[in-house]
Amino acid sequence: MAALKALEANLAKDTQANYVMAEYVWIDGFGGLRSKTKVITGVTLPATIESLKARLPVWNFDGSSTGQAPGEDSEVILKPQAVFRDPFRGGSNIMVMADCYTPAGEPIPTNTRAGASALFAKKPEEEPWFGIEQEYTLFKDGTKLGWPRSGARSMGPCVQLGFPGPQGPYYCSAGADVCFGRPISDDHMHACLYAGINISGTNAEVMPGQWEYQVGPCVGIDSGDHMWMSRYIMLRICEAHGVTVSWDPKPIPGDWNGAGCHTNYSTKAMREQDNSYETIMKPMLANMEKKHMEHIAVYGEGNDKRLTGAHETAPIDKFSYGVANRGASVRIPNDTAKHGKGYFEDRRPASNIDPYLVTGKIFQTTVLDLA
Ligand code: ADP
Ligand code: MN
Ligand code: MN
Ligand code: MN
Ligand code: MN
DSSP: OHHHHHHHHHHHHOOOOSEEEEEEEEEOTTSOEEEEEEEEESOOSSOOHHHHHHHOOOEEEEGGGTTSSOGGGOEEEEEEEEEEEOTTTOTTOEEEEEEEEOTTSOBOTTOHHHHHHHHHHHOGGGOOEEEEEEEEEEEESOSOOOSSSTTOEESSTHHHHSSOOOSSSOTTOOSTTTOOOHHHHHHHHHHHHHHTOOEEEEEEOSSTTEEEEEEEEEETTHHHHHHHHHHHHHHHHHHHHTEEEEOOSSSSOSSSOOOBEEEEEEOHHHHHSTTHIIIIIHHHHHHHHHTHHHHHHTSOTTGGGTOSSOTTOOOTTOOOEEETOTTSSEEEOHHHHHHTOSOEEEOOOBTTOOHHHHHHHHHIIIIITTO
């Protein structure tokens, strides 16, 4: 204890003369997140994010340990793409969203960022905005899902009170009998703000122990970068609280809401052009209907268990849209219908989506295909 106290005191006094710890974060071969730290020396502090970004080196890792390369040729190259402040280490330390390449410089098959980035680069003047509503479910005492058996408890009332009562009192709730996990949601929001992630809000969800936060609006590829880093921060916050987060779209079977990633979307013309609802959005939505199953293919694993037509969802096999309709695939907000311009909400994406794939696909269907 004494040693720990002394360590803490010394670290607090450290003015961090000329080094920065850079946490490189990347997506692994299974859709999870990995990270490791690179110490950057010879830095003049305090340093801006921009100046650090300019001097961050390309790095590498052992892809045979992450499902991303065979053992005999295991080096995967990490390219820094987006830089955030590190809320865990503080100071001038940073977190870096990186993506993965072969030594020859080709994106590896799991690098979905490269493809999305190429799509957005075709028409940057469209200024696509994305606001993603990330829902998640918190579990305590074990990672195996199933509820409320021991070793598989959500952050719900089952922990103290036995089986939770039916849905109703939990959404946007306050109170120890209905609200579970607020310190995690709150710490996460604060850490994201510190990091420079464009988080726009949070709320307790319909199922006990289920929460949501929103990231956006972000322009183009930034949406995926901010979303992935926000998930990494969630993993680290949960680690500190001794809790696990599930991104499963139907973590508890039965009469409980699933978890989604509603994706709110607009282009500059949708936002600004008078009557864009009729002249721009309706043709976009018609093409979305044609491409419905192509979208579903990248809208998350296990989404069939969530998109049943119940629990504020539309059935997975049929595209629909409607004003203020939370039972449609795409919801047109009242304001958009009223003003004839604005944005729409694609309600189909599941909580476990790859936002690079989803944002890229929406941009392709609504802009590039129609050009
Ligand atoms: P809901 O009413 O469906 O719960 P939220 O308030 O949770 O919606 O999330 C809406 C998200 O949409 C936010 O991240 C917000 O920043 C984003 N958003 C707002 N306006 C636009 C727009 N014009 N284009 C894209 N996203 C937008
Ligand atoms: Mn090693
Ligand atoms: Mn929401
Ligand atoms: Mn929600
Ligand atoms: Mn929504």
